[in-house]
Amino acid sequence: MQDLFKKAWERIKDSNHIVLASHINPDGDALGSSLSLYPILKEMGKKVTIFNATKPLPMYLDFLPNFDKVTDKLPKNYDLLVSFDSGSFDRLGIEEKPPFLINIDHHISNTKYGDINIIDSKAASTSQVVYNMLKANNVQIPASSAICIYTALVTDTGSFQYESVNDKVFEMAADLVRCGVKPDFVAKMLFQRDRLSRLRLLAKAYETIELTCDGKVAFVEVTKEMMEITGAIKDDTDTIVNSVRAIASVEVACMLREDDDGIKISLRSKNYADVSKVAIKYGGGGHVRAAGATIKDEFDFKKVKEMLKEDLCKIVKEGE
């Protein structure tokens, strides 16, 4: 890894116009990682474009330094593209192949589409890979970079709660604080700017929670009517399935959301069930603990639940 870090940094030093790109529908790790290099490369005298194909960007990340510089227009002439947190090239939303591509990621499923691929599947966040690259090259981390690396880490570990959190993660967090990060500021920006519409939607959705398979499988519904009454947006549905999984007895939680094209199902498991199997069966995909699919042209919640109940009870029993 140290060799790769050095090779990548040499390439960055030799480039003039660098594009920092992250995957569509970016999360905190994608945007945070790409933004973290901006002040450093500017300080080095580079021309830098921060690219993301998504519009609008998630506003809860608007406190990240240089968030306002993210653009969905790729420049005509540039000599290096660095991609962050993107498992495949097509998730970048870029048509033409870049002149040179450094691919930085922590997803084990990464397709290694770069000219240089720095994939560390043990890293808690892509920003940790970026941090390790900077350290390997003795690069000073300014506060404006550190806050991006830290925010990416917090969002990708659920505030230091996931399996990926180890002593190296906490040591990095300590170092980032010394670089100028205020953990309480980041937490306030991420978690203390909630929407009333979201709480109102939770109120409606939680009323529909249904447990089955000895309490190990839980369903929760979000209808269009709920969204309309509460004024909620799609982002407001994000955490519902996680909250339902958090019920003590629950191993698998399933949210059903009424969309224009059918019922979207979001699946989460806690300890052992492989929900990706069920998602794939219905034409979707994802990971062992988080997956999803859309059941097209189907709007009957009861019917879909009946169908899924069997599948979900099965993966729970298989995993036990």
Place this chain on the structure above:
Amino acid sequence: MQDLFKKAWERIKDSNHIVLASHINPDGDALGSSLSLYPILKEMGKKVTIFNATKPLPMYLDFLPNFDKVTDKLPKNYDLLVSFDSGSFDRLGIEEKPPFLINIDHHISNTKYGDINIIDSKAASTSQVVYNMLKANNVQIPASSAICIYTALVTDTGSFQYESVNDKVFEMAADLVRCGVKPDFVAKMLFQRDRLSRLRLLAKAYETIELTCDGKVAFVEVTKEMMEITGAIKDDTDTIVNSVRAIASVEVACMLREDDDGIKISLRSKNYADVSKVAIKYGGGGHVRAAGATIKDEFDFKKVKEMLKEDLCKIVKEGE
């Protein structure tokens, strides 16, 4: 502080039967801190009693090693009591003065009721004070102690989100992981054993959210009827006021709960308003950011809200 740490440890070494005590209605820091010393003192050959006057203990902490050894009976003969996280002596629920008392805490309001007082108001948790004491005396920390120290830290910092979180806190967390703590296990025990009754209560309560003072003050109601319908217990109301404070525009959140003796009000502020002023006005107390009171023999939510609205808008304006 180093001198105090050494003096306290000498006293512990010289004692035979040691009582580890924490405040009534213990939180994660109180119980975690007191439990953390148990395996170490037992290894030293001491007789140890873990005391807490509360019954029943909060079950969400039942995964802490030696949780089952906590008793509400104080032994007849003992030579040292160590208190943890208790701001005053009377909060320990102990009648008679102990033969010798070491008072370990991080509350600035601590009344220094001990024979030795180790109060570090800059510490993120009382368990951090315990950790520093162990380090100052070169005491090896076994995994069964480390998990208690870590859990106390996580609960008292809201998962590394409060102002008290700095580089020392993260360094301690890194060290505790090296001592054997699995952060994801602790997080699962604390946050993934939720109750359906609680989510059902949130559903009812969130329906009542009301914003006033340009959205800066929020009210939320919990009635006895809601508790009965959902099967919720009083603990289930714990996080409601925090969730409401998390709304972007809100500076002060107020939960009104219908109790047997009147309406209990729980107050939280986000950045600048001093809610303790209002709590004190109604015969209660607390801190700048978290306070409460019970308005005795009053059961009219509308009337109480009307009354509080004025007080809360005033402290918001004063703080601005």
